Amino acid sequence: MANKIPRVPVREQNPAVRATNFEEVCYGYNLEEAQLEATRCLDCKKPRCVAACPVGLQIPRFIEALRKGRLPEAAAIIAEDSSLPSICGRVCPQESQCEGACILGIKGEPVAIGKIERFIGDWKLEHSEELPPVVAAKNGKRVAVVGSGPAGLACASDLAKWGYEVTVFEALHQLGGVLVYGIPEFRLPKERIVSREIAEVERLGVKFETDVIVGRTVTIDSLLDEEGFDAVFIGSGAGLPRFMGIEGENLNGVVSANEFLTRANLMHAYDKQYDTPIYVGQRVVVVGGGNVAMDAVRTAKRLGAEATIVYRRSEKELPARVEEVHHAKEEGIEFRMLTNPVAVLGDEQGWVTGLRCVEMELGEPDESGRRSPVVKEGSEFELACDVVIMALGTSPNPLIASTTAGLETNRRGCITATDEGATTREGVFAGGDAVTGAATVILAMGAGRKAAKAIDAYLKEQ
Amino acid sequence: MFRIVEKRLLAENIYLMKVEAPRVARAALPGQFVIVRADALGERVPLTIADMDATEGSVTIVIQTLGVSTRKICAMEVDDMLADFAGPLGRPSEFVKLPLEELRKRRYVFIGGGVGTAPVYPQVKWLHERGVDVDVIIGAKSAQMLIYTEQMAQVCSHLYITTDDGSAGSKGLVTAKLEELIAAGNHYDECVAIGPMIMMKFVALTTKKYNLKTTVSLNALMVDGTGMCGACRVTVAGKTRFTCVEGPEFDAHEVDFDEAMRRQGMYRTQEQRAAAIAAEREAGHKCRIGLDK
Numbered sequence: 023m024a025n026k027i028p029r030v031p032v033r034e035q036n037p038a039v040r041a042t043n044f045e046e047v048c049y050g051y052n053l054e055e056a057q058l059e060a061t062r063c064l065d066c067k068k069p070r071c072v073a074a075c076p077v078g079l080q081i082p083r084f085i086e087a088l089r090k091g092r093l094p095e096a097a098a099i100i101a102e103d104s105s106l107p108s109i110c111g112r113v114c115p116q117e118s119q120c121e122g123a124c125i126l127g128i129k130g131e132p133v134a135i136g137k138i139e140r141f142i143g144d145w146k147l148e149h150s151e152e153l154p155p156v157v158a159a160k161n162g163k164r165v166a167v168v169g170s171g172p173a174g175l176a177c178a179s180d181l182a183k184w185g186y187e188v189t190v191f192e193a194l195h196q197l198g199g200v201l202v203y204g205i206p207e208f209r210l211p212k213e214r215i216v217s218r219e220i221a222e223v224e225r226l227g228v229k230f231e232t233d234v235i236v237g238r239t240v241t242i243d244s245l246l247d248e249e250g251f252d253a254v255f256i257g258s259g260a261g262l263p264r265f266m267g268i269e270g271e272n273l274n275g276v277v278s279a280n281e282f283l284t285r286a287n288l289m290h291a292y293d294k295q296y297d298t299p300i301y302v303g304q305r306v307v308v309v310g311g312g313n314v315a316m317d318a319v320r321t322a323k324r325l326g327a328e329a330t331i332v333y334r335r336s337e338k339e340l341p342a343r344v345e346e347v348h349h350a351k352e353e354g355i356e357f358r359m360l361t362n363p364v365a366v367l368g369d370e371q372g373w374v375t376g377l378r379c380v381e382m383e384l385g386e387p388d389e390s391g392r393r394s395p396v397v398k399e400g401s402e403f404e405l406a407c408d409v410v411i412m413a414l415g416t417s418p419n420p421l422i423a424s425t426t427a428g429l430e431t432n433r434r435g436c437i438t439a440t441d442e443g444a445t446t447r448e449g450v451f452a453g454g455d456a457v458t459g460a461a462t463v464i465l466a467m468g469a470g471r472k473a474a475k476a477i478d479a480y481l482k483e484q
Numbered sequence: 485m486f487r488i489v490e491k492r493l494l495a496e497n498i499y500l501m502k503v504e505a506p507r508v509a510r511a512a513l514p515g516q517f518v519i520v521r522a523d524a525l526g527e528r529v530p531l532t533i534a535d536m537d538a539t540e541g542s543v544t545i546v547i548q549t550l551g552v553s554t555r556k557i558c559a560m561e562v563d564d565m566l567a568d569f570a571g572p573l574g575r576p577s578e579f580v581k582l583p584l585e586e587l588r589k590r591r592y593v594f595i596g597g598g599v600g601t602a603p604v605y606p607q608v609k610w611l612h613e614r615g616v617d618v619d620v621i622i623g624a625k626s627a628q629m630l631i632y633t634e635q636m637a638q639v640c641s642h643l644y645i646t647t648d649d650g651s652a653g654s655k656g657l658v659t660a661k662l663e664e665l666i667a668a669g670n671h672y673d674e675c676v677a678i679g680p681m682i683m684m685k686f687v688a689l690t691t692k693k694y695n696l697k698t699t700v701s702l703n704a705l706m707v708d709g710t711g712m713c714g715a716c717r718v719t720v721a722g723k724t725r726f727t728c729v730e731g732p733e734f735d736a737h738e739v740d741f742d743e744a745m746r747r748q749g750m751y752r753t754q755e756q757r758a759a760a761i762a763a764e765r766e767a768g769h770k771c772r773i774g775l776d777k
Contacts, residue, residue: 193710195528195568233569239507240511262712263712272719274747274750277714278713278714278715284713297527299527301750
């Protein structure tokens with residue numbers, strides 16, 4: 023029988039303290055807490071959580087294994103469907119996936135599936151030396167993977183396990199893609215988690231090459247024709263940051279969230295030892311309501327600025343994870359909902375002095391089902407600030423599509439691929455944000471694994 | 485890691501470095517650039533390519549010490565390893581794609597200002613090797629600050645030198661030399677100018693008068709150099725463009741140079757402060773009043 027205790031609370035860094043540092047916000051469960059939380063699971067016959075997980079993780083099974091203290095087994099059950107549990111446990115939007123579907127959530131609080139997954143993932147990283155990787159004998163086939171983000175890592179690890187010789191090409195100087203340049207340290211520790219997850223992939227025999235920009239340094243065709251790869255997986259990620267197209271957007275002090283976060287995360291601009299500068303100012307306004315907006319605004323706060331979110335819909339529509347919004351509020355971030363910028367204001371030298379905004383109200387639902395915001399007449403006002411960060415999503419990077427003949431893209435410029443990851447070019451597969459546009463880590467990882475299966479099937483036919 | 489195979493001082497604070505980077509060397513075309521990071525703590529610095537040798541597997545860059553990061557790179561010696569050397573980035577010069585017969589009918593004038601003379605060289609060399617007629621104007625503050633004059637002379641039809649103080653070539657600005665050449669009856673189909681933003685702005689204003697098609701290579705601020713950050717955005721023909729993936733070369737008559745110059749200064753005060761702190765540290769000074777906090 024399931025234990026009818028309330029959800030086991032998770033320990034977190036004090037908001038007042040953490041708003042001034044980059045240490046991880048959430049400490050996660052220890053074994054005792056994780057096992058206690060595991061006793062809450064009803065072990066449903068038809069587990070709704072599994073159906074709601076983009077990769078179909080066998081949630082009740084790993085929870086049961088944990089409850090019984092069989093940690094290697096719990097880790098192995100997760101590994102059947104996910105290669106990055108420590109990461110997904112931290113960054114998945116559980117409230118709209120597994121936990122959102124948990125039956126306990128109807129009357130009370132759902133099982134803390136994300137926190138349990140994170141605990142098992144971290145345990146596995148701690149004990150990786152006792153768990154030797156199982157790798158099939160080399161089959162002599164070579165696969166090139168473009169991008170070392172979640173899609174590429176997932177695809178590479180599966181293929182390596184099945185005996186393929188895999189090389190991952192990364193454009194930046196550090197491996198991890200969005201896990202490194204995008205998601206901040208306080209949400210996803212780089213050394214303790216990301217680097218170790220990548221080390222696990224390396225243990226499978228995957229080779230990594232940094233500073234290789236596919237589409238420039240090499241091309242898809244040169245990888246296939248000159249470097250002797252039998253197939254390619256493109257997991258190159260999202261792309262170019264979007265701007266609003268409003269007046270004053272090129273003033274000094276307006277940056278994309280990608281730039282701001284890359285300076286802070288990848289380039290460690292917040293650490294004085296590093297050479298890369300970052301401009302934070304006194305008052306920062308972040309435009310947008312997704313996870314990237316939350317990451318940017320909380321980074322700005324940690325760097326000492328007064329930080330505000332401006333979002334054109336209401337709080338209910340915020341696409342960010344509920345936990346991030348909650349954490350941001352605890353840290354003293356100001357939220358201005360139903361507000362939309364119309365111009366960035368600047369001084370004579372061309373530096374930002376403020377943001378002219380209008381108030382919005384929700385009208386009829388649009389094609390996405392969300393009520394679309396409409397401008398309130400005569401509601402214009404000005405917000406004083408010296409930095410504006412645009413967190414409005416991205417449009418696809420043209421580098422690979424424009425240098426690969428026969429690789430089709432859709433209307434939005436994303437690479438066209440089937441659910442299994444096959445593109446319009448034989449032997450070329452793709453998945454993750456490069457195909458879907460900006461989405462989540464788990465979807466990218468899932469796409470990488472599906473493509474690995476398709477590549478395996480394709481190369482077996484050859 | 486990328487080994488430095490050659491280092492030379494070309495002029496005060498201007499160094500040439502040849503770096504072992506076979507993949508970049510094989511792929512690089514005129515007009516492209518690389519991103520260089522000296523060490524694990526370093527900034528990603530965009531630098532235009534001054535030469536490449538696919539057989540040797542080397543790429544040459546020319547750097548002027550301007551801030552902390554360029555100074556760090558220039559302090560490295562032969563056999564030292566650069567942490568990163570990524571590229572080639574940006575689109576190659578437009579002329580690379582023109583059919584040879586058409587190209588050979590065209591006459592080009594290149595203008596290199598200061599350290600910007602270095603990236604002019606591979607373009608002129610590329611055209612020269614294909615039998616295209618190219619004149620080159622090199623401008624510098626003084627004779628001591630001139631670079632690449634000998635190499636350039638070997639790959640162009642006519643080489644003209646101008647210095648601000650008249651210590652070499654003719655005294656005056658590159659724009660005056662260009663007008664003089666046009667007045668003397670030289671017809672050019674295209675002008676390519678690479679140098680300080682202010683020089684490129686004035687070249688654009690000058691050639692506009694003669695309706696001479698002009699291309700400039702913009703040295704905007706960048707972080708990743710692959711289109712991800714948008715730090716390098718410039719306004720060209722009223723539209724926001726990303727220098728790293730859509731440039732670095734643009735139609736000079738459409739570039740908003742004033743905005744581009746202002747945007748280059750975005751991190752200047754911070755960079756200058758960082759440079760001052762680094763210099764102090766180098767001199768063994770430990771700050772006691774908290775300026776390095």
